[in-house]
Amino acid sequence: MSDPATSQYVSLKDLTLAYDKTVAVDRLNLDIHKGELIALLGPSGCGKTTTMRAIAGLLTPRSGSVHIDGRDVTRVPPSRREVGLVFQSYALFPHLSVFENVAFGLRLRREPDLKAKVMEGLQTVGLTEFLDRQPADLSGGQQQRVSLARSLVMHPKVLLLDEPLSNLDARLRLEMRTELQRVQRETGITMVFVTHDQAEALALADRIVLMRNGAIEQIGTAEEIYNAPVSGFAADFMGFETILPGEAGGGLAWRPGAVVLGKGPHQGQVRGASFAGERREYVLESPFGTIKADVPISETRFEIGQQVAFDLPRESAVELARID
Amino acid sequence: MFENRAIGLALVLPAAIFAAALFLLPVGILLSEAFRTDTGWSVSAYGEFFASSRNQTVFFRTLKLASLVAGVSAVVGYAAAFAIVNLPASSRGRMFGLVTLPLMISPVARTYAWLVILGRTGFVNKFLVDLGITDTPLRILFTETAVFIGLLQLFLPLMIISLVSAMENMPRDAVPAARILGANWLQVFWRVILPLTREGLVIGGTLVFTGSMTAYITPAILGGSKVLMLETLLYQRVTVANDFVSASVIAMILITMSFSANLLLKRLATARKSR
Ligand SMILES: Nc1ncnc2c1ncn2[C@@H]1O[C@H](COP(=O)(O)OP(=O)(O)O)[C@@H](O)[C@H]1O
Ligand SMILES: [Mg+2]
Numbered sequence: 197m198s199d200p201a202t203s204q205y206v207s208l209k210d211l212t213l214a215y216d217k218t219v220a221v222d223r224l225n226l227d228i229h230k231g232e233l234i235a236l237l238g239p240s241g242c243g244k245t246t247t248m249r250a251i252a253g254l255l256t257p258r259s260g261s262v263h264i265d266g267r268d269v270t271r272v273p274p275s276r277r278e279v280g281l282v283f284q285s286y287a288l289f290p291h292l293s294v295f296e297n298v299a300f301g302l303r304l305r306r307e308p309d310l311k312a313k314v315m316e317g318l319q320t321v322g323l324t325e326f327l328d329r330q331p332a333d334l335s336g337g338q339q340q341r342v343s344l345a346r347s348l349v350m351h352p353k354v355l356l357l358d359e360p361l362s363n364l365d366a367r368l369r370l371e372m373r374t375e376l377q378r379v380q381r382e383t384g385i386t387m388v389f390v391t392h393d394q395a396e397a398l399a400l401a402d403r404i405v406l407m408r409n410g411a412i413e414q415i416g417t418a419e420e421i422y423n424a425p426v427s428g429f430a431a432d433f434m435g436f437e438t439i440l441p442g443e444a445g446g447g448l449a450w451r452p453g454a455v456v457l458g459k460g461p462h463q464g465q466v467r468g469a470s471f472a473g474e475r476r477e478y479v480l481e482s483p484f485g486t487i488k489a490d491v492p493i494s495e496t497r498f499e500i501g502q503q504v505a506f507d508l509p510r511e512s513a514v515e516l517a518r519i520d
Numbered sequence: 521m522f523e524n525r526a527i528g529l530a531l532v533l534p535a536a537i538f539a540a541a542l543f544l545l546p547v548g549i550l551l552s553e554a555f556r557t558d559t560g561w562s563v564s565a566y567g568e569f570f571a572s573s574r575n576q577t578v579f580f581r582t583l584k585l586a587s588l589v590a591g592v593s594a595v596v597g598y599a600a601a602f603a604i605v606n607l608p609a610s611s612r613g614r615m616f617g618l619v620t621l622p623l624m625i626s627p628v629a630r631t632y633a634w635l636v637i638l639g640r641t642g643f644v645n646k647f648l649v650d651l652g653i654t655d656t657p658l659r660i661l662f663t664e665t666a667v668f669i670g671l672l673q674l675f676l677p678l679m680i681i682s683l684v685s686a687m688e689n690m691p692r693d694a695v696p697a698a699r700i701l702g703a704n705w706l707q708v709f710w711r712v713i714l715p716l717t718r719e720g721l722v723i724g725g726t727l728v729f730t731g732s733m734t735a736y737i738t739p740a741i742l743g744g745s746k747v748l749m750l751e752t753l754l755y756q757r758v759t760v761a762n763d764f765v766s767a768s769v770i771a772m773i774l775i776t777m778s779f780s781a782n783l784l785l786k787r788l789a790t791a792r793k794s795r
Contacts, residue, residue: 215608216608216610249696252696252700253699253700254696254699254700273699274696274699274700275699275700275701275702275703275704276702277700279700280700281696281697281700283693283696283697285691285692285693287691287692287693287694287696287697288691288697289691289694289697289698289712289716290691290694290716291715291716300698300701300703300711301701301702304701304702304703304707305702346701347701350701350702
C-alpha cells in the first residue's frame with residue numbers, strides 16, 4: 197500500500213469547505229486506498245455530506261485540493277470527475293422510468309449496448325422486473341437500489357454513498373448491508389459511505405474515518421477504533437459509557453459490561469434499570485457522575501433507588517490520550 | 521371534507537350566484553352582440569372585422585408581442601428562478617421580495633416611470649448620446665419596443681414566481697445527480713429542469729401571455745394610438761366610435777386566444793412528458 201497510485205487513490209489535502217458563513221470542514225487531510233470500503237462516521241452536522249459533495253465536485257473548496265487517481269480535480273466539474281454519488285434522498289428523476297433512470301448517464305455518454313448495460317446494472321441490484329415502473333411506485337429500498345444501479349453502470353472511479361441505510365427499516369438495512377458488501381467485493385470499486393451509526397461502520401468498513409466538527413478525530417480499522425479510541429469523543433461514539441479523567445489530560449473509559457456491580461470500593465444509587473435480553477442495564481448515580489453498567493441476567497437483580505457497591509477495574513479500562 | 525355535501529354546496533352557492541349573475545351573464549350578452557344582426561344570427565361581424573387591414577395589424581401585433589413577452593420572460597425567468605432557488609435561505613427571501621416588488625407598485629406609476637426612462641431626454645437616450653452611439657435621440661416611446669419593454673417588466677415577476685415555486689418542488693438533489701452522471705448545464709436543463717417544471721412554465725406562460733394580451737395601461741401609455749393592441753383598440757372602438765360590435769368581436773378574440781394559449785401550452789407540456 198505504499199504505492200501512491202493505490203494508497204492515495206482519492207486524496208483530500210488541507211480541504212476547507214464552507215457555506216456562506218459557516219465553515220463546515222476545516223483543513224481535512226485524508227487518503228483513500230484503491231478498492232477499499234471506507235466509512236465516514238460522525239454525529240449529524242459534523243461535515244460528512246459536505247465532504248462527499250466536495251469529492252463529487254458539487255462544492256468548490258474554500259482552500260485545499262481534491263485528487264482522484266493521480267489527478268488534481270479540484271477545479272473539474274462534477275460531470276467530468278467520474279465519481280458516483282448515491283444521495284441520501286436517492287435523487288431519482290421522478291419523470292423517468294426505472295430503466296431511463298439507470299440509462300441516464302449512459303445515454304449522455306452515447307454508450308453502445310445501452311439496453312444490455314442497463315439490464316446488467318438492474319441485475320446487480322436485483323430489480324430487473326421493475327424496469328418500466330416510475331420511481332414513485334417503488335418502495336424506499338427499491339429506490340435506493342435504482343439509485344445504486346444508476347451509479348454503478350457508469351463504472352465510476354469512486355462510489356460515494358450518503359447514509360445509504362439510514363432511511364430503511366431494520367430488516368432492509370441488514371439486507372442492504374450485505375448487498376453493498378457483495379457489490380463492493382464483486383466490482384472491486386472504491387467506496388466511501390457516510391453513516392452516523394457506529395455499528396454500521398464497524399460491520400462494513402475496511403477503515404473508519406471518525407469525524408467531529410468538520411475535522412477528523414481518528415482514522416483506523418474497525419478493531420483499532422473500537423478497541424483503542426483516542427479521545428473521550430471517540431470512546432463515547434464507540435459505546436464506552438463511563439469516561440473518567442486520568443493523568444495528564446488523558447482519560448479512562450469503560451464499556452457498560454466492564455463495570456462490576458454488587459461489590460467494590462464505590463457506592464452508587466440505581467436510577468434506572470431495564471431488561472435487554474441476555475443482560476440487564478443499569479444507570480447509577482455516583483460521586484463520579486452517571487455510570488452505565490450492564491450485567492448478565494443471571495446475576496443478582498437491583499431495584500431502583502437501591503444503594504449498590506460497584507467497581508471500575510483499572511485492567512478492563514481503555515486509556516484515552518484525551519478526555520474531551 | 522364535509523360530512524354533508526349540502527353544506528359544501530351551500531358554502532359555494534353565494535359565490536356561484538354572484539359570478540353567474542354579475543359576470544357570466546353580462547359577458548354572455550356582450551359576446552352575443554357580435555352575432556346579432558338586424559336579420560337574425562350571423563358570424564359576419566368577424567369577417568368584417570378581419571377584412572380591415574388595420575384590425576389585422578393590431579391582431580397580429582398583439583399576438584406577436586404577447587408571444588414575445590411570454591417567450592423572453594420564460595428564458596429570463598428560468599435563469600432568475602434557478603439563481604433564486606440556489607441562493608442561501610437568508611438571501612433567497614430578500615431576492616424573491618425584490619423580484620415581486622414591482623407587483624405591489626401601481627402599473628400606472630410603473631408605466632409612467634418608463635416614460636421618463638425611455639423618452640427623448642430620458643436616461644436611455646442621454647446615455648446613448650453621451651457615449652456617441654447615436655447623434656440624435658432615438659424614438660423609443662410609442663414603438664412596439666416600448667410596449668414590449670413595459671409588458672416584460674410588468675409580467676416577468678409572474679413568470680419568475682411560477683418557476684420558483686415549480687423549482688422548489690423539484691426533488692432537491694435531481695440537478696446535482698444529473699451533473700454527477702455527466703450532464704452539462706444545457707443537458708441538465710433539457711433533461712431534468714424543464715420536464716420537472718413544465719407545470720410552472722405552463723402556468724407562468726399562460727399568465728404572461730394572457731396578461732400581455734389584455735393589458736391596457738401599458739400599451740395605452742407606452743404605445744398610444746400609434747401602437748394599438750387589441751385591448752387599446754377595443755377601448756377606442758367603444759369610447760370613440762361607440763362601436764359595440766367590434767368591441768364584442770375583440771373581446772371574443774381575446775378570450776379565445778387566452779384559452780387556446782393555455783390549451784396549447786398544456787398540450788406541449790404533456791406531449792414531451794409522455795415520451
Ligand atoms: N446548504 C447549506 N448551507 C449552509 N450550511 C450548511 C448547508 N449544508 C450543511 N450546512 C452546515 O454545514 C455543517 C455540516 O453539514 P453536513 O455536511 O450536512 O453534516 P453531516 O452530513 O455530517 O450531517 C452543518 O453545520 C450544517 O449546518
Ligand atoms: Mg449528511
